[in-house]
Amino acid sequence: MSHTDMNFQQHASQAIDELRTVQDMIRWAVSRMSEAQLFYGHGTDNPWDDALQLVTHALSLPWNLAEEWRHSRLTRCEREAVINVLEARIENHVPTPYITGIAWFCGQPYSVDERVLIPRSPIAELIEERFADYWQANQDPTRILDLCTGSGCIGIACALTYPEAEVELLDISFDALEVAEENIHNHQVEDRVIALHSDLFASASGRYDIIVSNPPYVDEDDMACLPEEFLHEPELALAAGQDGLDLVRIMLAQAREYLTDDGIFVLEVGNSWPALRAAYPELPFSWPEFKRGGHGVCVLHARDLERLAESALTQ
Incomplete structure (x- = not known):
């Protein structure tokens, strides 16, 4: 043999x-x-x-x-x-x-299991750079929303970066929220970070300076050929319809309502970025380049979303 x-x-x-x-x-x-x-x-x-x-x-x-x-x-x-x-x-x-049971994000350990995606978003670089070029350097954000939070790593990392900010973590999965709660406790940010059950913006309240989201965005073709390792992750956090934009369309239509006038919306769409650009040619997406690799993250300012918000109101 x-x-x-x-x-x-x-x-x-x-x-x-x-x-x-x-x-x-x-x-x-x-x-x-x-x-x-x-x-x-x-x-x-x-x-x-x-x-x-x-x-x-x-x-x-x-x-x-x-x-x-x-x-x-x-x-x-x-x-x-x-x-x-x-x-x-x-x-x-x-x-x-x-x-x-541990994944690292923005230099910090987070508890993970098969109830949540494993943190790997290039948004980590934007957080570490304090959203340079997008958020005003002379004023820290006071309210931040992490939409489709999963393990809570993105929102908690924002809270650790901005020690005075209040952060909300929203997710439709009760299982994911249990993991997020554990990470809130582990990082001792219970006084400023709260995890809430929510279907997208349903439980959001007021307006936020920064909305950041790594939602499900994998399209049908990519879902059909994922490596076996990804099949251990929750499908709810991955699959997003034929072009990967099922949830993103809703988020873009509603995001302006929850942003301050100077606010920014940071959105990850991964390999679905060509579909997003084709679907919204009128939006001036900014696509950061990442030193450590990664792609498919865009940034929009509140003013960029005005037209979409107005269109949603008339439908």
Whole structure:
């Protein structure tokens, strides 16, 4: 039997018997991941970083452990613990953050599980830059809305960036809101951040300086060919009709009503951005470029949405 013909369980049994150090387990995991042709895009983009996170998680060690620690010998029980963690990733294609229970966004850890999307939005760069070029630098926003919040990472990151701002997190999924509540507590922002059940803007109140949203935007074609890893994420948070704009159309029609006169609407539409531009040729979308990669995020000012708001009122 050739090395590549062996199944995971055979590899695993051999690894438990023969491998000895943390580094051995990481190297072995990279080999098995490469053979399994996994998809990376939930916090890492290569098997080495993925394996490092999983192995250190199984051993209750920091992922950035010192070099000398990598040569530490493992007990048999520890090797078995590593194998059990790797099995879910390699055999079942479960994304790593669902296994570790943690995803990082804007440099902070957030609790995640299969009730919410794994944070990966390029909107993180805009938050870190305090929405430079779009929001006025000499005045911090006082009210921020995170629409379709999921884990709450975007809204909470905004709250951490603007310590005086009040932030509302809205989502139609009660399951997602439970995760968001956990993250509100973990980041100790209960005094300024609230999570509410809402069908889009239904529970919104008053006006906001910044509305930011990473809504479902995957179109039918992309949904039909998603890598297996994405199938572990809630379909409710991904699928958005034939062109990916089912919810976006409603949001654009209503957003002006909830924005202050100087407010901005930050919207992620991913691969559906050509459909959005084609559907709204009259809107002056601004499309930020991201240093760390990513695309499909647009910014609109309140004044840009006036015409759509007026049209919605007459329909």
